[in-house]
Amino acid sequence: MSIVLNGDVRYTAEMYFRLVQEGMISDGDHVELLEGIIVAEPPQDPPHATATLLVIEALRKAVGRRALVRPQLPLIINAYSVPEPDVAVVSGQISDYSHTHPTTALLVVEVAASSLPKDRLSKSRIYASAGIPEYWVVNLRDRCVEVFRRPDAPSRQYSDRMTVHCGERLVLVALPDATVAVDDLLLP
Numbered sequence: 001m002s003i004v005l006n007g008d009v010r011y012t013a014e015m016y017f018r019l020v021q022e023g024m025i026s027d028g029d030h031v032e033l034l035e036g037i038i039v040a041e042p043p044q045d046p047p048h049a050t051a052t053l054l055v056i057e058a059l060r061k062a063v064g065r066r067a068l069v070r071p072q073l074p075l076i077i078n079a080y081s082v083p084e085p086d087v088a089v090v091s092g093q094i095s096d097y098s099h100t101h102p103t104t105a106l107l108v109v110e111v112a113a114s115s116l117p118k119d120r121l122s123k124s125r126i127y128a129s130a131g132i133p134e135y136w137v138v139n140l141r142d143r144c145v146e147v148f149r150r151p152d153a154p155s156r157q158y159s160d161r162m163t164v165h166c167g168e169r170l171v172l173v174a175l176p177d178a179t180v181a182v183d184d185l186l187l188p
Contacts, residue, residue: 010036013082032074033082034122041084042114051111051138051187052086058184059089059109063175067106068092074101075108077130083123086111086138089172106174108132113140124148125156134173138185139163145182149173 009015016033019025030041044052052071059069070088077083082101087109090102108127110119119137127135128151135148135158144165148158164170164182172178 010080011038012036012079013076014079016082032084033080034126036080045113047140047187048111048113051140051185054187055087055109055111055138055185058180059087059107062172062178062180063089064178066175066178068094068096070097070102075105076101076103077126081126081130083126085109085123089174104130105132107134107136107172109136109138111138111140116141120146124158127151128158129153129156136170136185140187143186145170145185 011019011033013033016025016038025031025038030043031038032041033039056069056071063069067089068091070090072084072086073088074082074084075088075090085105085108088102088105089107090097090105092102110123112119116137116139124135124137128148131151131153133149133151137146137148139146144163147162147164147170148160150159151157152159166183166186168182170180170182172180
């Protein structure tokens, strides 16, 4: 990261984007705003990058033109959180977001190995608080997909959690006729 951030400051989305506009955060800085803290993300290793591409391809096939699949782009959750999930499925078309980032999603997917604790705890709470109906963690360590559904925004938790494995299919809550084979999300 090209800047030194004040650890005593709780950054808002507005402050965060101002840092980007002023060049204090550059395109090369892989960071996201989580609950007011600007968090650096490590570079992706080949398994993470490949799994992310698998998720993108599988979801694009499943949702077609009914929704937009956005890879590793900002999602403005609230005044203090602007995560950049590995994949987000959002309503609308590309042109709908030419002036602003989406503020919600139909589905958010994080690909995880070393980031499993953060994705299971911190990120699930952020997405649940925003009412994101479905959140998947593609768990590269255990070769499964952890599925979080039925967000309870006040408690910042998902009421339903399940783990699905190879050979199973996932139906998207927001698009019930869209299904994805778990095998298509995991590395061979």
